[in-house]
Amino acid sequence: MTIDMGRFHQVFFDEAGEHLAAMEALLLELDVEAPDLEVLHAIFRAAHSIKGGAGTFGFADMAQVTHVLETLLEGLRNQQTAPTVEMIDLLLETGDLLKAQLAAHQEGVDLEDPRVELVCARIEQLSRIDPAADSVTLRRMPPGATAQQWRIEFRPDQLLREPDGDLSALWDALGDLGQTERLAEDSPQLAVWRLTTQMGREAVTETFAFVCDPRLVRIEADPEISVPGIQGETNQGESQDAVAPADKEEDSGFGFFADAPGSERVLDQEHDGFGLFGASPGMDQVAAIAARDQDEAEQGFGFFDSAPGTPDAAMGRDSPPDAEPDPAPARAGTALAPGADSTPKRRAAPESSIRVGVEKVDQLINLVGELVITHAMLAESTSILDPVAHERMFDGLGNLERNSRDLQQAVMSIRMVPISFVFSRFPRVVRDTAAALGKRVTLNLVGEDTELDKGLIERLVDPLNHLVRNSIDHGIETPERRREAGKSEQGEIVLAASHRGGNVVVEVSDDGAGLNRDRLLAKAAERGLVLSENPSDKEVWQLVFAAGFSTAERVTDISGRGVGMDVVRRNIEGMNGRVEIDSQPGRGTRITIRLPLTLAILDGMSVRVGEEVFILPLTVIRESIRPQREQYKTLAGKGQVVQVSDEYLPLVVLHALFRLEEQQTRPEEGIVVIVDTNEGRAALQVAELLAQHQVVIKSLETNYRKVEGISGATIMGDGRVAMILDVDALVRMSRQRA
Amino acid sequence: MVKSILTVDDSSSIRQMVSFTLKDAGYAVTEAIDGQDGLDKARAGRFNLIFTDQNMPRMDGLTLIKALRGLPQYRSVPILMLTTESSDAMKNQGRAAGATGWLVKPFDPQKLLAVVRKVIG
Numbered sequence: 043m044t045i046d047m048g049r050f051h052q053v054f055f056d057e058a059g060e061h062l063a064a065m066e067a068l069l070l071e072l073d074v075e076a077p078d079l080e081v082l083h084a085i086f087r088a089a090h091s092i093k094g095g096a097g098t099f100g101f102a103d104m105a106q107v108t109h110v111l112e113t114l115l116e117g118l119r120n121q122q123t124a125p126t127v128e129m130i131d132l133l134l135e136t137g138d139l140l141k142a143q144l145a146a147h148q149e150g151v152d153l154e155d156p157r158v159e160l161v162c163a164r165i166e167q168l169s170r171i172d173p174a175a176d177s178v179t180l181r182r183m184p185p186g187a188t189a190q191q192w193r194i195e196f197r198p199d200q201l202l203r204e205p206d207g208d209l210s211a212l213w214d215a216l217g218d219l220g221q222t223e224r225l226a227e228d229s230p231q232l233a234v235w236r237l238t239t240q241m242g243r244e245a246v247t248e249t250f251a252f253v254c255d256p257r258l259v260r261i262e263a264d265p266e267i268s269v270p271g272i273q274g275e276t277n278q279g280e281s282q283d284a285v286a287p288a289d290k291e292e293d294s295g296f297g298f299f300a301d302a303p304g305s306e307r308v309l310d311q312e313h314d315g316f317g318l319f320g321a322s323p324g325m326d327q328v329a330a331i332a333a334r335d336q337d338e339a340e341q342g343f344g345f346f347d348s349a350p351g352t353p354d355a356a357m358g359r360d361s362p363p364d365a366e367p368d369p370a371p372a373r374a375g376t377a378l379a380p381g382a383d384s385t386p387k388r389r390a391a392p393e394s395s396i397r398v399g400v401e402k403v404d405q406l407i408n409l410v411g412e413l414v415i416t417h418a419m420l421a422e423s424t425s426i427l428d429p430v431a432h433e434r435m436f437d438g439l440g441n442l443e444r445n446s447r448d449l450q451q452a453v454m455s456i457r458m459v460p461i462s463f464v465f466s467r468f469p470r471v472v473r474d475t476a477a478a479l480g481k482r483v484t485l486n487l488v489g490e491d492t493e494l495d496k497g498l499i500e501r502l503v504d505p506l507n508h509l510v511r512n513s514i515d516h517g518i519e520t521p522e523r524r525r526e527a528g529k530s531e532q533g534e535i536v537l538a539a540s541h542r543g544g545n546v547v548v549e550v551s552d553d554g555a556g557l558n559r560d561r562l563l564a565k566a567a568e569r570g571l572v573l574s575e576n577p578s579d580k581e582v583w584q585l586v587f588a589a590g591f592s593t594a595e596r597v598t599d600i601s602g603r604g605v606g607m608d609v610v611r612r613n614i615e616g617m618n619g620r621v622e623i624d625s626q627p628g629r630g631t632r633i634t635i636r637l638p639l640t641l642a643i644l645d646g647m648s649v650r651v652g653e654e655v656f657i658l659p660l661t662v663i664r665e666s667i668r669p670q671r672e673q674y675k676t677l678a679g680k681g682q683v684v685q686v687s688d689e690y691l692p693l694v695v696l697h698a699l700f701r702l703e704e705q706q707t708r709p710e711e712g713i714v715v716i717v718d719t720n721e722g723r724a725a726l727q728v729a730e731l732l733a734q735h736q737v738v739i740k741s742l743e744t745n746y747r748k749v750e751g752i753s754g755a756t757i758m759g760d761g762r763v764a765m766i767l768d769v770d771a772l773v774r775m776s777r778q779r780a
Numbered sequence: 781m782v783k784s785i786l787t788v789d790d791s792s793s794i795r796q797m798v799s800f801t802l803k804d805a806g807y808a809v810t811e812a813i814d815g816q817d818g819l820d821k822a823r824a825g826r827f828n829l830i831f832t833d834q835n836m837p838r839m840d841g842l843t844l845i846k847a848l849r850g851l852p853q854y855r856s857v858p859i860l861m862l863t864t865e866s867s868d869a870m871k872n873q874g875r876a877a878g879a880t881g882w883l884v885k886p887f888d889p890q891k892l893l894a895v896v897r898k899v900i901g
Contacts, residue, residue: 047889050800054793090835091791094864097886098794105886244884245867316860316883316895317871323849324858324880 047099054095055148056397058104061088062144063466066137070469074125082119085133089115092140103152104143110162111136114169129168134470136161163211192237192246195260199230209233215249244315400496403456410450411643411738417446418735418759447736450643457497458639461539461548462490464502468510468537475514482521482531483514488538494546498617498637502548505610509550509633510535512607517554517631527628529553545661546639551632557583557625574777575679580722583623587611618644618659618739618753620720620770636661644739644756648732648764649715652702656728657737657756657766664716664723666731671710681777684714684725691716691725694776696767699751704729717769724773735759739766751775783900784808784825788818788832788844789862794885798831801889802896815839819847822854829900830859831883834870842877849878858899862887 065088068081093108111133117123139161146153194216198209209228213235216222220239226232237246243261250259318325421439429436465487476483518524518533525531538549562585566573571588573581587607614621619637638644638661646657673685674693683690693714697704714725737756742749742765753768785807787798792813799809810825812818814836822830830848834841841861848854858880863870874882883895 047797050793050797053796057791057793084837087790087835087837090864094833094885095791095793097864098797098888099886248884315887315891316881318881318899319871319875319879322875322880323856323878 051099051147053397054099054101055144058092058095058144059141061092062137062141064088066134066470067466069130069133069137070473072125072130074127074130077118077125079119079121082115082125086112086115086119101143101147103158104140104147107136107140107143107158107162110165110169114165117169123169132161132164132168136165166211166214190239190242190263192239192243193225193262194233194235194237194246195262196233196250196258197231198228198233200258212250216246219245219249398456400457403453406453407457410446410453413446414450414643414736414738415757415759417442419761422759454495454639454643455493457495458493459496459499460490461492461494461499461502461546462487463499464506465490465537465539467503468506471507471510472514472535475511476518479515480520481514481518481533483518483533483535486534486536488536489540492539492541492546494539494637494639498546501613501617502635502637505613505635506537506548506550508607508610510537513550513552513554513631513633517552517556519555523555527555541639542636546637548635548637549632550635551630553630556627556629556631557586557623558627562586578722579625580622583625584721586623587621615753615768615770618768622720644737644766645734646737646756646766647715647734648758649696649726649728650730650732651696651700651728652704654700654702655732655758655762655764656696657735657764658715658717658726658769659766660734662717662719662769664718666713666715668713669710674710686716686723686725689723691723692773692776693725693727694772695727696772697727697729699772699776699779719770719773721770721773724769726767726769726772737764737766782806782808783828784810785896785900786810786812786818786822786825786827786830788812788815788830788836788841790814790833790836794833794862797889798892801892805893805896807896815841815844815847818844822848823851826853827857829896830854830857831862832859833862842873842879845874845877845879860895860899 065085068085068088072078072081072085089108089111093105093112096102096104096108114123114129114133118125118129123129135157139155139157142155143153143158213222216235216237220237223236223238225234225236239246243263246261247259250261417439420442424432424435424439427435468487469485472483472485513535514533518535519527519529521531524533534553536549536551538551540547559579559582562582563573563577566582566585566588569588571585573585587610611621614635614637617637619635622634622636623631624634625631638659644657645660647660647663648655648657650656667686669684669686675683675685675690677683677690680690680692682693682695684693685691696702712727712729713731714727715731716723716725735758737758739754740756742752742755745755749765751768751771752765753771754766755763756766758764785802787795787802787809789795789798789811790813795811795813799811802809810821810827812821815832816838818830818832819839832841832844839847841863845859845861848857848859859878861870861874861879861882862885863874863882864885871882880899883892
């Protein structure tokens with residue numbers, strides 16, 4: 043029977059990814075001064091699980107790295123080695139490496155990375171600082187066991203990736219098992235070593251398995267010096283699969299614990315990769331089967347008649363174990379308390395989830411979108427009917443609307459993931475960035491449970507990364523400067539997420555030096571950027587997002603090339619989101635990102651401009667007014683404005699901007715919609731407000747091309763296509779035209 | 781009569797691999813995500829064979845084996861440890877806890893099936 047291991051790979055990838063993320067979070071949580079043993083255990087378990095999976099599913103490179111890693115972690119959790127900052131750094135780096143290897147396997151390739159050797163060597167070095175930390179000691183036999191000599195032959199040129207590679211790692215690994223000696227000078231074609239160890243062939247093979255295909259290595263019991271005390275050595279087992287008579291007491295090439303406790307008549311059976319303890323509970327049933335299978339010479343396994351002719355055992359094998367009443371399960375539970383209660387903090391959640399491909403969910407969302415459009419069409423075509431005469435139809439339509447809205451929300455919620463998926467990477471980013479810049483920074487995460495669309499989460503990673511690095515680099519001052527300014531030496535960055543209205547708001551704030559208005563203005567003048575006269579702070583801060591704009595005194599490799607912030611803004615706007623900056627000199631800077639909950643559906647207001655219908659997202663609309671003639675003004679340096687209360691709002695005349703025919707050209711006949719933009723409020727002049735809709739967003743970029751001032755398109759109930767307006771871009775365009 | 785097997789492992793990929801392989805071969809398989817879960821499920825059901833990992837959150841494999849051996853209905857059911865190391869220290873601990881045998885990770889599905897067939901037919 044062949045079993046396709048490939049079908050388990052995706053599960054392994056997901057699981058290993060989760061383990062790596064957990065490991066990183068735990069490492070960052072670990073206090074080097076007073077390490078929490080439970081955290082060390084959890085880190086070890088994560089590495090251990092990855093190793094087990096990687097080995098099983100054939101990802102030898104990951105198995106190798108985790109094996110080395112495990113040795114170091116074993117020492118840590120057994121408190122034989124004390125954690126150091128250097129060690130944590132190395133462990134984090136190893137985690138990165140494993141992530142890279144994992145990513146490569148997901149792409150279906152092997153990662154060729156020189157770091158692997160380097161990192162492994164460094165971990166081994168650290169593991170060895172304290173000889174007691176060597177986990178391999180665990181493998182050593184109890185005292186009194188008999189030593190065995192193995193003759194090991196292989197071709198170094200087959201084993202090593204590089205022609206002039208080094209065998210010393212292998213030599214050292216074998217050295218952990220016992221005493222190694224070279225029987226001949228190593229040459230690329232042949233190396234002959236002898237290992238004197240208490241370990242079986244399996245341990246030797248296993249050691250090789252971590253560096254190469256063990257089949258390339260010939261491991262033989264050394265016939266010249268046969269060690270008395272272990273029978274079967276002279277058998278020289280040609281291979282592990284050698285056929286041995288079923289009634290013999292041992293398999294070829296393997297020693298048994300003849301002196302092990304509990305092995306009276308019934309001896310242990312050790313096979314290729316598994317074994318059975320003689321006289322242990324459960325052996326009755328095993329032996330019963332074995333007795334039946336005695337004739338089978340299959341795979342050379344031998345079984346012993348531990349319970350010859352035990353009819354009870356023979357019967358027991360076909361029926362489930364006796365269904366005796368469970369004696370007081372509660373009491374048994376109490377008896378287990380030490381084991382069960384030792385890790386109450388990290389209680390595993392019961393599994394009640396299924397993994398589904400994202401494309402299936404997306405297809406569902408698309409279909410719901412179509413349903414929403416279909417409903418809109420039905421509503422549109424029935425609107426001419428008499429509601430009284432067609433009461434049942436209108437009731438039905440009302441139900442349809444409610445149901446599709448519920449369905450849509452339910453489907454959307456599948457795609458919702460907590461923002462902790464993004465936030466969780468930042469403890470590491472902050473730690474590394476601050477260390478590289480010689481600054482002291484703490485990170486506070488707020489509202490990690492806030493949920494938003496998975497697609498948005500993924501696209502939020504890069505902008506947030508940039509903003510956080512920027513905050514550390516340009517916002518937070520050096521410890522000396524902070525002290526001079528009378529602040530604590532440790533800067534603080536807060537990453538906060540919350541739901542506000544129909545939006546998700548993500549804030550990155552720091553308590554650093556804040557933005558410098560004069561410097562920004564000087565820089566803007568130098569670059570010839572258009573600004574209104576006497577610009578508001580908000581407008582000035584917005585300059586930061588202009589392409590190629592950087593006032594950094596020095597360019598570092600962290601940030602400061604000025605290519606980042608405009609990309610950040612473009613990314614956020616690409617998600618129909620907005621970025622705002624607030625800054626107070628000496629007190630810090632806060633960057634606020636507002637995102638829609640989802641990329642797929644939008645609550646909008648349809649407005650008419652000439653013959654065309656446009657959609658304005660409801661979230662940007664403040665109010666709509668019909669201004670008096672005298673409220674329209676033209677101000678020097680600001681162009682056309684509308685005076686609302688005491689404020690002059692820039693006026694965007696949509697029909698002029700889009701060059702559309704408009705019957706009523708007199709401004710006082712039109713309606714002005716006051717909208718929020720990232721430069722403050724603005725006024726959009728339209729001919730008429732039509733209705734409020736829920737619209738399904740269709741990307742203009744994928745279906746046509748990017749159009750400035752338009753963030754997407756939608757299909758209306760009557761089948762017409764309407765453009766969705768991007769107010770930030772409109773205000774910019776309008777100013778440039780003016 | 782379909783034989784039932786309990787597999788206890790905190791790694792869902794290993795668990796799935798064991799479970800799929802054995803189900804394909806006609807066994808009934810129950811999965812448990814750690815020692816405590818394994819113990820709960822073992823109490824609730826009846827199994828002919830139990831596989832358990834060693835390193836798991838909440839309750840490790842050796843503790844689970846000891847607990848199972850304390851239950852009358854599991855006094856003589858084969859319990860095999862899935863382990864990444866085949867050191868003698870591990871074996872002695874396993875034996876002392878009451879394990880019937882061990883199976884070294886990594887293993888492939890064929891090896892697993894061969895062992896299961898040996899043990900419970």
